Amino acid sequence: MARCDVCGKSESMPYNCRHCGGTYCGEHRLPENHDCTGLQNWNDPKGVFDSGFDDSVQGGKTAESKSLSDRIPIDTGPGGPLAYFRGNMTYTFLAVMWATFLAQQLTAFVLTPTGSLSMTFGSYTIYRSIFVLSPQNPEFVWTWVTSIFSHGGIMHIVFNSIVIFFFGPLVERYVGSRKFAGLFIVSGVLAGLSQISIRLLEGGITATTPGVLGASGAALAIMGVLTILNPNLKVYLYFILPVPIWLLAAGTALISVVFIGTGSSGLGGVAHAAHLVGLLVGLGYGEYVKRTQNVNTPNQFQLGGGPGGPGGPGGPGRGRF
Numbered sequence: 001m002a003r004c005d006v007c008g009k010s011e012s013m014p015y016n017c018r019h020c021g022g023t024y025c026g027e028h029r030l031p032e033n034h035d036c037t038g039l040q041n042w043n044d045p046k047g048v049f050d051s052g053f054d055d056s057v058q059g060g061k062t063a064e065s066k067s068l069s070d071r072i073p074i075d076t077g078p079g080g081p082l083a084y085f086r087g088n089m090t091y092t093f094l095a096v097m098w099a100t101f102l103a104q105q106l107t108a109f110v111l112t113p114t115g116s117l118s119m120t121f122g123s124y125t126i127y128r129s130i131f132v133l134s135p136q137n138p139e140f141v142w143t144w145v146t147s148i149f150s151h152g153g154i155m156h157i158v159f160n161s162i163v164i165f166f167f168g169p170l171v172e173r174y175v176g177s178r179k180f181a182g183l184f185i186v187s188g189v190l191a192g193l194s195q196i197s198i199r200l201l202e203g204g205i206t207a208t209t210p211g212v213l214g215a216s217g218a219a220l221a222i223m224g225v226l227t228i229l230n231p232n233l234k235v236y237l238y239f240i241l242p243v244p245i246w247l248l249a250a251g252t253a254l255i256s257v258v259f260i261g262t263g264s265s266g267l268g269g270v271a272h273a274a275h276l277v278g279l280l281v282g283l284g285y286g287e288y289v290k291r292t293q294n295v296n297t298p299n300q301f302q303l304g305g306g307p308g309g310p311g312g313p314g315g316p317g318r319g320r321f
Helices: 037-041 089-111 121-131 143-149 154-175 177-202 216-229 245-261 272-292
Strands: 234-237 241-244
Touching (some): 089 154, 089 177, 121 143, 143 177, 154 177, 154 216, 216 245, 216 272, 245 272
Antiparallel strands (some): 234 241
């Protein structure tokens, strides 16, 4: 359940406005039925709509007010091929993750010399400069973001996708798509930078010291938000064992602190510092949401539906590469 930002009515299937990112009931779902800040971009002082006879408008909008989606040569409307991603950043990010993973495989294939089973050191360096946030080159600012969507293997991306797929839509429903997107990117960047910072403090950096990549910092931030909003939310760990989400978060934090404290922040190919920071960002943002808006959350996640909707396992892994 979620509450309408206008009237406070509880809605089991709230509407998330793609213009302003707010949450509304059926009565206030249309932009003109609530104080939608997104309509300020309309920029049509005469209020003229396209009648087919007015040359001052194009496609129902003035030329100055066209958004990026209007310039894309693909139908992004409700009936278009991209309609599934409208106002749905969770699945958009999942699509970007898998597209990036495919790009990783194609890039590695191109950079691998003919007849060889692996990339040369030079080719590997090029690959890392595109997809991996590395302690050797933290000034490659594009890798702050590309590393979030890149992954070290099929199981790595599968586990992160499961957590984001089941937890993401619930958080996005309560905070809105824009804020969810900000949470995802900011937590992912901070998690990655924290991991390489810890690695630099540990010392011993060489040309082959692993970097960090993966979306688990963002995934754990999502879990952190839910931990604050509903700490007793049941999560079916590995689809079998029901545990409250606060216990899952506490266990993740404890493991990360132990490994960081013993100077093994990247032991086992797992970026424990990134895990911890992502979780802390989510806990902090969840507390902010709890204090600033009234949110009702379900008390259970289980695979296949139920009162709490779908569920999934915990334990995403942000990998080292």
